[in-house]
Amino acid sequence: MKIKNTSHQTISLGNTAFASIREANSFYIDKTDFIRQWWESQDVATLITRPRRFGKSLNLNMLECFFSEKYRGEGELFRGLSIWNHEKYREIQGTYPVIFFSFADIKGQTFTSAREAICQVIQDLYAEFGFLKESERLSQEEKDYFSLVAPTMSDAVAAMSLKRLSMCLHSYYGKKVLIFLDEYDTPLQEAYMYGFWDELTGFMRGLFNSTFKTNPYLERALLTGITRVSKESIFSDLNNLTVITTTSEQYADCFGFTETEVFDALEKYGMSDRQIEVQTWYDGFSFGNKKDIYNPWSITCFLKEKKLRPYWANTSSNQLVGKLVREGSAQIKMVMEDLLAGKSFQTEIDEEIIFEQLQRKKGAIWSLFLAGGYLKVVKSEFDISSGRYSYELALTNQEVKMLFEDMVEGWFSDETVPYNDFLKAFLAKDLDYMNEYMNRVAEATFSTFDTGRNPSDDTNPERFYHGFVLGLIVELAGKYRVTSNRESGFGRYDVMLEPLEKTKDAFVLEFKVFNPRKEKTLEDTVANALQQINEKDYDCELLSRGIQKENIFHYGFAFEGKKVLIG
Known part of the structure; x- marks a missing residue:
């Protein structure tokens, strides 16, 4: 695969295809050390939560390009990047069967439509690996399962579908599979909004259990989303799940741009004189002990358009956030008054989001806002007597403040x-x-x-x-x-x-x-x-x-x- 050789890197907005970005030599900040960090963790199943537009989809696609058999022999994509400095990683590039899918587009307003959309995603995966049906390495029973997978398949078939696909890939390649799921919680947020939470979580619990827990053909799995949905909701059987949230130290600088990366990019595009403006508008996110994290979408948009605008705030619907503030108690609105006035407030945070308690449990709404990137941690303190952390929170930056004002x-x-x-x-x-x-x-x-x-x-x-x-x-x-x-x-x-x-x-x-x-x-x-x-x-x-x-x-x-x- 030929990489375009040009000194000027064009900014390709909205492109989450790693190979496309690298082939065109488009603007890219090297996050490939994430591959090494994740692989060396040896965690079987990992969930990483980050706000929207923080590079989750691009990073997962990067992992697919690195590990998948589809990209065997295409290490040129990684030449000059951090991961390619490690000889042992060059040897495993393109050597694993990979199942990569996303729930980002599953936004049905009924359980039936959401379930059908999930089943359609699974059917598309089976179509992608349709060549397996022609292989002599698969048994007839394995091949016959392909005909059962459809948008109208039963719950039992749907629950076992990804486990069975893993089995087929294992039979074909002789290796266990890697499974990457992007935006796992999008349909769950819709289910909460439109009142079919119990039905959808019941369906997804069965799917996730067989895919990520009882799957003997699974080597590693990685899920991304915005929220850490409560274990009781869909992860009740997944005691092998490692959860990385915005307050975790692990992978802290693998998603989003650090201030050094942002200032280097401004210099590269001849805008070093605008550092303070960019800092005021777009700085403020923090992951673990990494402060001064910027969301990539706003920065890449600014580099291309050279104008200060609320890019991240306007990228998608903030319907749930608006609903929770609008319908919230007087106390919630009073906190919002302080936040809009530039003040901070103190609260306990439970990062395990229980959607059913968002309008009842103290601090639940602020947990969601922190996970979503609307709030930042000013400082945190651990209370030994209670065993809980207390957080001082504030609006993330000027861009987020404008979002709430417009709301x-x-x-x-x-x-x-x-x-x-x-x-x-x-x-x-x-x-x-x-x-x-x-x-x-x-x-x-x-x-x-x-x-x-x-x-x-x-x-x-x-x-x-x-x-x-x-x-x-x-x-x-x-x-x-x-x-x-x-x-x-x-x-x-x-x-x-x-x-x-x-x-x-x-x-x-x-x-x-x-x-x-x-x-x-x-x-x-x-x-x-x-x-x-x-x-x-x-x-x-x-x-x-x-x-x-x-x-x-x-x-x-x-x-x-x-x-x-x-x-």
């Missing part, structure tokens, strides 16, 4: 709910206009901030107003410091807007749910809210920051169902 703006972007017009009325203290628009906002978005699982009239207003506060933070960024549920005076105010220019108006907001036992009308509820602001002296914090008393204005928000009254 919040999307909650209020319906053309029938002109949120900007409401904010103009809010700042102008036009109560009639505010009430008209606030009721339209509440009608359109109130249910959006409910979990949809155990809705409660008592919690709806709190969820709503914290979602509303996130909207204020995003829309008024650069003009106001927006905080909520903070101590001031003799209590905790609901929302405070402090102008960055001390001569501008400040606002204190109190939200109350109509209480028919104590109040006759919503007007009474508004009056009680305003009275609480005065009695608790919520202005205290603003006054201490240099805001004049005459520039502080109070709003009481009263809720009764989806009806809102502001006074």
Whole structure:
């Protein structure tokens, strides 16, 4: 195989085919030492989790190109790279049967469609190795199994399909197989989103057990994904699985670009003067003890387009992340308020994601966000008494911050709910206009901030107003410091807007749910809210920051169902 000889390396965006990149001498940062590290670990089955667009697919394809019999005699692909410096590895290049497949495109919204798509992937593998049916090295029984594999095959046939294919390859080559599965958890995330989790995990548990645990024809296996799904979900029988997460030391610099690699690339393409910009926008990921990791997609896009944009944030749907924040508790929204304000927060993390507990278990959502690359570890501490790690987490970088800002703006972007017009009325203290628009906002978005699982009239207003506060933070960024549920005076105010220019108006907001036992009308509820602001002296914090008393204005928000009254 001839490698194109050129001094200028073209950047091939979205290309996850290692051979194609090498043949064209396209831009490539050498990650081939991963081959050596993985092989010398001698782990039978390995799961590596990394955020999307971090080179998982390219690295797996690289492994296929290195080990697979399909690439026998094509060591030229690796000439000049790290792995080729080791003589013993040159000898094993192209000497193993390899089964390589991906679940990246399995995004069915029903169990039937997801199951059929998985079975289709398996059928495609059988078609790829169709030449085995002509070999005298296989028994008739082995050949007959090919006819059973189809998108409509039974659960029993599907569960055994990859194990049987391994057996056929072993009969043909006389060697055990390597199995590489990319994006194993994509269908699982869809199953959680669309409500067929139990059915799909039951199906996949049988497939994974026979493929990775009870498969006597397996030499090594490597799986990649974004999340470490709980062992009970699909890995209950896989006690031979080595799990590498974003906090693990192993393979820490094998996925993603290090800062040295990024700065070298900037110099190569004549952009060394833009290091600080690139660092601000795209730095922040950390794997194990390796800090200052950059996502490859944003860097390669920047090198090609030479413009600062949220490349990684816009590469695929953030639907699950948006759902969890939008439908999350008031506490989750309050943490998001701090994160968008550039602050960090402390929490315990269980890296084994239990999707069923994402909206119930403390810290579960932040575990998912950390695995997905939306949060970074500022520092971690081990508590000897509890045996647990406590993590200080923050938004990863400017690109991720923009992603969440756009997400919040999307909650209020319906053309029938002109949120900007409401904010103009809010700042102008036009109560009639505010009430008209606030009721339209509440009608359109109130249910959006409910979990949809155990809705409660008592919690709806709190969820709503914290979602509303996130909207204020995003829309008024650069003009106001927006905080909520903070101590001031003799209590905790609901929302405070402090102008960055001390001569501008400040606002204190109190939200109350109509209480028919104590109040006759919503007007009474508004009056009680305003009275609480005065009695608790919520202005205290603003006054201490240099805001004049005459520039502080109070709003009481009263809720009764989806009806809102502001006074």
